[in-house]
Amino acid sequence: MAEFKAKIKKKPMADINVVPYIDVMLVLLIVFMVAAPMMSQGVKVELPKAAAEPIDTKDQEPINVSVKKDGTYYIDLGSDPEKPRKLAEVKSIVSKVLSQKPNTLVFVQGDHSVQYGVIVTLMSELKGAGATSVGLITDPPAH
Secondary structure, eight states, X not given: OOOOOOOOOOOOOOOOOOHHHHHHHHHHHHXXXXXXXXXXXXXXXXXXXXXXXXXXOSSSOOEEEEEOTTSOEEEESSSOTTSOXXXXXXXXXXXXXXXXXXXXXXXXXXXXXXXXXXXXXXXHHHHHTTOSOEEEOOOOOOO
16 A cells, blocks of 8 residues: 655745845945045145144145135235135146146145135035045144
8 A cells, every 4th residue: 555644734824034135235335435525515624733733845845825814815826825816826836737747735724714615615616626535734732
């Protein structure tokens, strides 16, 4: 006689397979990690530390852009630094210099009573002209 084996009934599985959800979460994490630096607004400023040494500019002459109390712009490239310039003219000059010498340092020197917005606008225009970073010139604190 033939033996009949009893069929074993499998119970339905009540667990949720979370592996696809983990995969989706990891993909979203990577997307947000890549996109987050692009969402930052504003102008990047590298401020000097209090105990920092002065920057050595002997190898190359930096571009110094000054803003006086009344909001007039001046650019020091060795030729007539006392001539007031318009913001568009400053941007054009800096762009031309940086196209020839892309590693040239750019510094902003502003009067302490100049409005914050004027300095931010200037730094934004300098960044638009091709300056990768813009430094701020300050006086050391009195002891």
